[in-house]
Amino acid sequence: MLGFRFDSLQLPAHAEETRKRVRAFLDKERKAGTFVPHRCSWNTFDPEFSKRAGAAGFLGMTWPKKYGGHELKMLDRFVMTEEMLAAGAPCGAHWIADRQTGNQILRHGSERARELILPKIARGECYTGIGMSEPNSGSDLAAVKTRAVKVDGGWKINGSKIWTSNAHRAHYIIALVRTEAATEKRHEGMTQFIIDLKSPGVTVRPIRNMSGEEEFNEVFFQDYFVADDMMVGGLGEGWNMVTGELVFERSGPDRFLSDYRLLTELIDRVGKNPGERQAVEIGRLVSHLSALRRMSTSIAGMMERGENPLVQAALVKDIGTSFEREIPEIARKLVAVEASLDDPDDRFAETLSATMLYAPAFTLRGGTREILRGMIARGLGLR
Amino acid sequence: MANEQESMSAILLEQTDRLLGEQVTKEIISKAEEGQWPEALWKAVEESGLTLAMVPEDAGGVGVEAADALRLVRRSAFHAVPLPMAETLLAQSLWVSAGGEAVEGAMTLAPCNPVDRIGIAADGNGFRLSGTARRVPWGGKAGHVLVLATDAKGASHLALVPQGKAKVSARRNLAFEARDTLVFDGVTVPASAVRAAPEAVAGEGMLILGAQVRTQQMIGAMERCLDFAIAYANERVQFGRPIGKFQAVQHMLAVAAGHFAAATAAADAAIEAHGSRDAELAVAVAKSRAGEAAGEVAAISHQVFAAMGFTQEHPLHFSTRRLWSWRDEFGADAFWQERIGRLVCANGGDSLWPLLTGT
Known part of the structure; x- marks a missing residue:
């Protein structure tokens, strides 16, 4: 028997009700022309959209009402995210805050941090990033060197973080830093803090990605002061905090629906009477997608029950992002079109081009495929 | 309860x-x-x-x-x-649900692929069957063959045909399981051995049921392969350590586990959809996904076992040869993928999401 399982799960009626509400909201948005589906995904930063989604009750869905939440279930949130992604909604501004930062603050933050930050996230007004990687600490996260030193009433931080998406337009990041010098026990001595990106002592430098966009950043700390009550989790608990949020980060529909709109464009471009090869390849993609969706739903159910299915989350991310990488490669084999950056009249070519230039990130961000496979292997009982 | x-x-x-x-x-x-x-x-x-x-x-x-x-x-x-345990289980249930009585001994089903058709016509007090069914599991060994036959008006019937009535040409799949050709050359059966086919098997129902069964079998065989391969990777020592400690081997097995998990998820969904109007799509998805996974899992298991798994001596091949056979039977992955693809394309890109979510 394998060391892990994916329980069967039927989405409950309340989640299907949520689906209807999200669809009604998205229909209204589409009719108002607020977004162009084939040009968006969860990397599209649109604060106005986030505010409307917050006002409609789709952010912080599982959090207590006193922090601006809606006290719904994990499966309601799951349905909301998959509907947003499938519709190609521009949900990038609030994505990290709603997916993981807010949950970490709710579960492990101080009361002041919860009251200060969670209601703003739920209203779609507050955006966050992830402060894990450093220039010399990528896959090997325990090698972080950014240092926090105890001072009166808080900590003074020096060092830098890298690859932090949206740091140049977000409000906070949660940073993993060393509160003790590294010893033989590499996973000890690290702590997480909430960093206010607009405060003195923080400098953000955007890094242009290969398609010319500014999305990820380097974040520098120079004698940055963080108050004691902006600690997330206990002192020295950083590693546990980081691994605890991975399940939120890795198991969701954002790990297999990033380029879903390319698949729908491909279907439309191929038309109602596909050739045999086109039909076979599209059918294969749909069979993969269908299985992935079920696995991801199953994990949402396990999270709802308070479990922490880390290996399953790694597995969904590994096969989900491999699936995302396959879509543009298959699409270009099925439709003879040259990818082009300036063919606004050809929706398919435009979507294909944007996806080609973004696809390398799918199997890197949130943990490389190679790291995930190591985790899966350990879950299988190897090592 | x-x-x-x-x-x-x-x-x-x-x-x-x-x-x-x-x-x-x-x-x-x-x-x-x-x-x-x-x-x-x-x-x-x-x-x-x-x-x-x-x-x-x-x-x-x-x-x-x-x-x-x-x-x-x-x-x-x-x-x-x-x-033919699965075949008997299915045939008994179909025959009883059509109003027949449970039968002694092993049973099988025909036809088993998307192209073969058996015709049925009234003949005196009974009926006459004609046509050829290829790749029938244990077709020449099972005590009875449950035949799905279509009359001139297109109505589906089930006929219970005892061994010895059809002409048998022995054939085998890669696992040496009997997959015989049965020729029904004017085979006559009494009226008591013919029933109207239950809705579940009418038309293409037998094909879908067969694909459902082979899908579930592939899941079982894949799990066996992975059990074998993981245990071996932890035992077999080369260069001073178990080969399961090498990243190359770990990553291969992680890929196999991903295929297995995805196929299992699809197969679970097919079980839940069994008997419902969503069954055909769920089985199409599951048979495609499991068929693809079967090839990957079998290949990776053999790679882990190296020469040892290529011998008659080691039992790995009992499972891998079944996987290579079952993925082709009752419609290979490409057959079901094409079906899904045509359905999806006919409805257009915006219809895919409602189809996937069942809403």
Whole structure:
């Protein structure tokens, strides 16, 4: 028997009700022309959209009402995210805050941090990033060197973080830093803090990605002061905090629906009477997608029950992002079109081009495929 | 009540596992592959009630839910049972649900692929069957063949045909399981052996049921392969350490586990959709996904075992040869993928999401 399982799960009626509400909201948005589906995904930063989604009750869905939440279930949130992604909604501004930062603050933050930050996230007004990687600490996260030193009433931080998406337009990041010098026990001595990106002592430098966009950043700390009550989790608990949020980060529909709109464009471009090869390849993609969706739903159910299915989350991310990488490669084999950056009249070519230039990130961000496979292997009982 | 049923099916599953784990030995499978019918094993399986699992209690069966029966089929494939256990289980249930009585001995079903058709016409007091069914599991060995036949008006019937009536040409799949050609050259059967086909099998229903069964069997066989391969990777020492400590081997097995998990998710969905109007799509997805996974899991398992797994001596091939056969039977992955693709394209990109979410 394998060391892990994916329980069967039927989405409950309340989640299907949520689906209807999200669809009604998205229909209204589409009719108002607020977004162009084939040009968006969860990397599209649109604060106005986030505010409307917050006002409609789709952010912080599982959090207590006193922090601006809606006290719904994990499966309601799951349905909301998959509907947003499938519709190609521009949900990038609030994505990290709603997916993981807010949950970490709710579960492990101080009361002041919860009251200060969670209601703003739920209203779609507050955006966050992830402060894990450093220039010399990528896959090997325990090698972080950014240092926090105890001072009166808080900590003074020096060092830098890298690859932090949206740091140049977000409000906070949660940073993993060393509160003790590294010893033989590499996973000890690290702590997480909430960093206010607009405060003195923080400098953000955007890094242009290969398609010319500014999305990820380097974040520098120079004698940055963080108050004691902006600690997330206990002192020295950083590693546990980081691994605890991975399940939120890795198991969701954002790990297999990033380029879903390319698949729908491909279907439309191929038309109602596909050739045999086109039909076979599209059918294969749909069979993969269908299985992935079920696995991801199953994990949402396990999270709802308070479990922490880390290996399953790694597995969904590994096969989900491999699936995302396959879509543009298959699409270009099925439709003879040259990818082009300036063919606004050809929706398919435009979507294909944007996806080609973004696809390398799918199997890197949130943990490389190679790291995930190591985790899966350990879950299988190897090592 | 629900709990009682749950524990009932758990007990049955455990009993089946124990019975098959003890009795399906390498010797038995090898002999069966040489053409020797494993009578003692068959008797044990029959006595345990497995072949009548889906037949209602008042018709002399065990009366388990179809979903539980399909899980039994999955488990029996883990053990590589060299018998038409799944075929008998399915045929008994179909025949009883059509109004027939449970039959003694092994049964099988025909036709088994998307192209073969058997015709049926009235003939005196009975009926006459004509046509050819290829790749029929144990077609020349099972006591009875349950034939899905279509009359001139297009209506579907089930005919129970005893062994010896159809002309048999012996054929085998890659696992040396009998996949015989049956020629029904004006075979006559009495009226009592013909019933109107239940809706579940009318038209293409038999193909879908067969694909459902082979999908569940592939899951069982894949799990066996992974069990073998993971255990071996932890035992086999080269360069001073178990090969499972090498990243290259770990990553191969992680990929295999991903295929297995995805195929299992699709197969679970197919079980849940069994008997519903969503069954065809769910089975199409599951057979495609499992068929693709089967090839990957088999290849990776062999790679982990190297020369050892390529020998007759090691039991890995019992599972991998079944995987290579079952993925082709009752519609290969490409057959079902094409079907899904045509359905999706006919409805357009915006219809895909409602189709996937069932809303």
